[in-house]
Structure formats: structure tokens, C-alpha cells
Amino acid sequence: MNKILLKFPHEFTTDRLVIRLPMSGDGKVVHNALQASINELKPWMPFAQKDQTEEETEINIRESHIKFLKREDLRFLVFHKETGEFICSSGLHRIHWGVPKFEIGYWTDTRYCGKGYTTEAVAGLTDFAFKELKAKRVEIKCDTKNRKSRAIPERLGFHLDAILENDDLSVDEQELRDTCIYSKVKL
Template sequence: MNPIMLDFPTEFTTDRLLIRWPLPGDGKVVYDAIVASRNELREWLPFAQKEQTEEETEVNLRESHAEFLKREDLRLLVFHKETGDFIASSGLHRINWEVRKFEIGYWIDTRHSGKGYMTEAVEGITKFAFKELEARRVEIRCDTENIRSRAVAERLGFDLEGILRNDAYDVKGKQLRDTCVFAKIK
């Protein structure tokens, strides 16, 4: 079956969070979170290396909206259920529909870190993948030195399947880094 024919929810909730696909107009809140978190994001994420405008962020989110519709990439935005505040960006990436394999990526607005939101969001997204998308495998990959990302995977019981040595360059393209591969399987 062509993945574009798959029907599944575009939003769901956890105890404190609303997690949904990106919609036109979300650029402002995501842009503000990137600006507030740039110092922390720069260390790990390529997109944070370059200052982007609010319009560029909006364009990126609209492209993510289209990719979600085409089932090519399932970016998800995380909001506080009660306040409506934007908290984080996550999603299911590097999708293999034949195998039903997904990789969760995530970053949090620094102003909301340390409150368990990212762990709650990743747990919710993992459950969504297994229940709604019939995932057989969900991965989290992160730099071995990214202690906070590793901690999320470990808290949620993802198995560390291995470390890929000299797997990728750092975000500045200067130093080879190792990558942890965590996974849960059905």
C-alpha cells in the first residue's frame, strides 16, 4: 500500500501535552523557541548553526506539513495542553514504511527544559508509533556526548543496541563523532 493512503491521527495528547503536526502559522512560536534556545541547540543540531528568519522557519514548517501529508516525514510539535505554550519539536523521521521503522528526533525550548516534558513527549510519540502506525521498530540516535538526549532514551527503556564509531562529523563539520543507537521493537 502506498503510505499516502494511510489514515492516522494528526494529533494526540499525553498527561500534560498536545502533540500535533505542524500547521501554517506555527512559524512564530517555533522561531521564538529557536532564538531562546540557540546556544543549547547549536552544540548538536545543524539547523541551529545558521541564524534563520521567522519567515524561513515558517517556510520550513509548511514544508514539514506537506511532508506529513505525503507520509515522507512526520514532524510533530509539542504544546502544553493547558497553557498552549510551544515546548518542543519532535517527530518520526527516516521512515521505512515497508519495515515500519521510524526514528524519533527531538529538541526542546530551553525555557521548558528540566520539567520532564521531553521524556513525556517521546514516550507519547513512541506509543503513537506502535499503536497508530504499527511500528515494528522505533529508534533514537544521538551523539554519545549528548547526555540529555541519551538520558531521555534511557529513562524510557530504549535498548542501547550499539555505538557507531566515527559515524558522523560534529555540527561544524570538523571533528568525527560517535553515535548511540537506541531502539524499541514490537
Template sequence: MNPLLLDFPKEFYTERLFIRLPLPGDGKVVSQAINESIEELKPWMPFAKNKQTIEEAEINVRKSHTEFLQREDLRLLIFLKETGEFVGSSGLHRMNWNVPKFEIGYWINSRFSNKGYMTEAVEGIMNFALKELGAKRLEIRCDSSNIKSRAIPERLGFRLEGILENDGVSADGLDLRDTCIYAMVLKTSSI
């Protein structure tokens, strides 16, 4: 089936969070969160080499909105349910709709770190992918040195399938890095 024909929710809730597709106008809060968290994001995220203008973030948000509608990439923005504050970004990336399989990526505004929000968001996205999209495989890939990022799949019961040595380049482009591949797999032999 062509993924463009798939109907599924564009938003959902967890206990404390509201998670939805990016919308035009979200660039301001995304830019602000990146800029507030630049020092924490810089070692891991290539997009965080420099502060982002609202315009740059808005262009990125609008591209993400279009990619979501085209079913090419399902970026999701995370907000506190009670206050509407922007917490971070996650989503389902590098998809193979034939399996279907997805990779979950994430980053958080550092002022919301260490409160369990990203673990809650990833669990919500995992459940969304399993229930709404029929995912048979979910992956989380992260730098082996990123202990905070590694803790999320470990808490949620993903299995470390392996560590790919010298698999990528550091966000600053200066060093080779190892990549952890965590997976959650639904055992089935049929599609």
C-alpha cells in the same frame, strides 16, 4: 500498502502536552524557540548554527506540513496542554513503511528543559507509532556526548544497540562524532 492511504490522527495528547503536525503559521513560535535556545541547540543541531528568521522557520514548517501529508516525514510540534505554549519539536523520521520502522528525533526550547516534557512527548510519540502506525521498530539516534538526549531513550526502556564510531560530523562541522543507536523492537517475524 501505499502510506498515502493510511489514515491516522494528526494530533494527540499526553498528560501535560498537546502534540500535532506542523501547520502554516507555526513558523513564529518555532523561530522564537530556536533563537531562545540557540546556545543549547548549537552543539547538537545543524539547523541551529545561526538564528532563524520567522520566514525561514515558516518555510521549514510548511515543508514539514506537506511531508506529513505525503507520509514522507512525520514532524510533530509539542505544546503545553494548559497554556498552548510551544515546547519543542519531535517526530517520526527516516521511515521504512514496509517494516514499519521510524526514528524519533527531538529538540526542546531550553526554558522548558528539565521538567520531563520531552520524555513525556517521546513516550507519547512512541505509543502513537506503536498503536496508530503499527511500528515494529523505533530508533533514537544521538551524539554519544549528548548526555541529556541519551537519557530519554534510557528512561523509556530503549536498548542501546551500539555506538557507531566516527559516524557523523559535529553540528559545527569541525569534529567527527560517535552516534548512539537506541532501539525499541517488537518481536515478530511477520509483517
């Protein structure tokens, strides 16, 4: 079957969150979150190295929507269920439909850090991948120095498969970095 024909929900909820595909018009709230969080994102995220305009963020959102529909990359935006406020961007990336396997990535608006929202979103995405997409493997990769990012898979019981030494460059390309690979598998 062609992957574009795969049917699965484009939105789901957890206890406190609504998790859905990006929609036209979401650029404004995502841009505001990026602006509020840029200092915390800059050490870890390549996209945070360059200032983005609201228009550029909206273009990125619309491109993400298209990739979602084409089943090339499944970016999700996370909103508070009661208030509707944008909390984080996450998703199922680097998809290998033949296995199927997915890599979860995430960044959170700094104003919502420390409240368990990202952990709840990642738990929801992991469950979604296994139940709705019949995943056999879900991975989370992160820089060994990014303690906050590492804490999420560790809290959720992901297995640390490996630490790849000298695997990547820091986002400023000034030093070699090691990469943690965490996974959950379904037999």
C-alpha cells in the same frame, strides 16, 4: 497500499501535552523557541548553525506539513495542554514503511527543559508509532557526547543497540563523533 492513503490521527495528547502536526502560522512560536534556545542547540543541531528568520522558519513549518500529509516525514509540534505554549519539536523521521520503522528526533525550547516534557513527548510518540502506525521498530540516534539527549531513551527503557565509532562529524565539522543507536521493538 500507497503510503499517502494511510489514515492515522494528526494529533494526540499525553497527560500534559498536545502533540500535533505542524500548521500554517506555527513558524512564529517555533522561531521564538529557536531564538531562546540557540546556544544550547548549536553544539548538536545542524539547523542551528545558521540564523533563521521568522519567514524561513514558517517556510520550514509549511514544508513539514506537506511532508506529513505525503507521509514522507512525520514532524510533530508539542504544546502544553493547559497553557498552549510551544514546548518542543519532535517527530517520526527516516521512515521505512515496509518494516515499518521510525526514528524519533527532538529538540526542546530551553525555557521548558528539566520538567520532563521531552521525555513525556517521546514516550507519547513511541506509543503512537506502535499503536497507530503498527511500528515494529522505533529508534533514537544521538551523539555520545549529548548527555541530555541520551538520557531520554535511557529513561524510557530503550535498548542501546550499538555505539558506532567515528560515525559522523560534529556539527561544526571539526571532529569525528560516535553515535548511539537506541531502539524499542515489537515482535
